[in-house]
Amino acid sequence: MTDKKAAESIIIMTELVLPNDTNTFGNLMGGRLMYWMDIAAALSATRHCGAPVVTASVDNISFTNPIKLGNVVHIEAKVTRAFNTSMEVHLNVWGEDIIQQYRYKSNEAYYTFVALDPNGKPKSVLQSTPETDDEKRLFEGALRRRQIRLILGGKMKPDEAAELKALFVT
Numbered sequence: 001m002t003d004k005k006a007a008e009s010i011i012i013m014t015e016l017v018l019p020n021d022t023n024t025f026g027n028l029m030g031g032r033l034m035y036w037m038d039i040a041a042a043l044s045a046t047r048h049c050g051a052p053v054v055t056a057s058v059d060n061i062s063f064t065n066p067i068k069l070g071n072v073v074h075i076e077a078k079v080t081r082a083f084n085t086s087m088e089v090h091l092n093v094w095g096e097d098i099i100q101q102y103r104y105k106s107n108e109a110y111y112t113f114v115a116l117d118p119n120g121k122p123k124s125v126l127q128s129t130p131e132t133d134d135e136k137r138l139f140e141g142a143l144r145r146r147q148i149r150l151i152l153g154g155k156m157k158p159d160e161a162a163e164l165k166a167l168f169v170t
Contacts, residue, residue, distance in 0.1 A: 002126070003126055003127040003128065003129040004048055004079075004126050004127075004128060004129065005128075005129050005131060006078055006079055006080065006128050006129065006130050006131065006135045006138075006139070007078070007131065007132075007135070008047065008048070009044045009045070009047050009048040009077075009078050009079040009089075009128070010044065010076065010077070010078045011040050011041075011043045011044040011047065011075075011076070011077045011078075012040075012074065012075070012076050012077075013036060013039065013040040013043075013074075013075040013077070014072060014073065014074050014075075015036055015072070015073045015075075016070075016071075016072055016073075017067055017068065017069050017070060017071050017072070017073060018069075019069060021069075022069045025066075026068055026069045027066035027067065027068060027069075028066065028067040028068070028069075028071075028073065028095075030061075030063060033063075033067070033073065033093065033106075033107075034058070034061065036073065036075055037061075037075055037077075037091050037093065037109060037111070038055060038058075038111065040075040040076075040077040040091060041055075041077045041089040041091055041111040041113065042055065042111075042113060043077065044077035044078055044079055044089050045079060045087045045089055045111075045113035045115070048079040048082065048087055048125065048126070048128065049082070049087065049115040049123075049125040049126065051115040051116060051117070051123055051125075052115070052116045053087075053113040053114060053115050053116065054113065054114055054116060055111060055112070055113055056086060056112040056113060056114045057111070057112040057149050057153065058109065058110075058111050058112075059109055059110040059111070059112075059145065059149065060109070061107055061109040062107060063106065063107050064105055064106060064107050065095060065104050065105060065106050065107075066095075066106075067095035067106050068095070068097070070098075070099075071095045071096060071097050071098070072095070072096040072098050073093065073094075073095060073096075073106070074093070074094045074095075074096060074103070075091060075092075075093050076091065076092045076093075076094075077089050077090070077091045077111075078090055078135075079128045080110070080128065080130075080135070080138040080139055080141075080142050081128050081138070081139050081142035081143070081146075082125045082126060082127050082128045083125075083146065084122075084124060084125070085114050085115055085122035085123055085124055085125060086112055086113065086114050086115075086122075086125075086146075087112070087113050087115070087125060087128070088110055088111075088112050088142045088145065088146065089110065089111045089112070089113065090108070090109075090110055090138055091108060091109050091110070091111065092105070092108045093105075093106040093107045093108065093109075094106060110145060112146075112149065143163045144163045144164055144167070147161040147162075147163050147164050148161075148164065151164075
């Protein structure tokens with residue numbers, strides 16, 4: 001087995017914000033956006049590993065700019081790093097006012113997925129190879145983000161997080 005390039009996992013999903021997608025302020029509901037983001041991220045992870053995947057975690061999602069009724073949502077998802085059975089997927093979300101013809105950043109997030117074998121058990125995945133400077137930056141930070149997720153999920157003790165400790169201890 002060979003590694004896969006990070007770029008091979010890119011998914012770009014586009015949605016139109018319709019009235020039933022919005023809240024009383026005419027903004028896209030956060031839950032609807034997170035649903036679309038989960039789909040895009042799952043497609044990216046599946047494209048990387050060629051197997052069914054399940055969502056293991058979702059990192060902090062901060063909404064920078066609202067996306068209005070009638071605007072277009074663009075979600076770009078790409079695997080940043082693969083571990084043994086899990087993959088971190090980075091998502092960037094933009095809104096677009098298609099009438100006024102401008103795009104704006106809405107938010108970004110990291111989702112983690114686990115690949116499954118035919119019996120529904122975790123399955124090993126290929127490593128992800130970064131090529132661009134941005135892919136390399138995301139790849140390098142993925143291990144620290146993973147350790148934070150494991151600590152917060154109670155699956156790792158803080159003193160076991162060597163990558164994180166290296167940031168604070170000389």
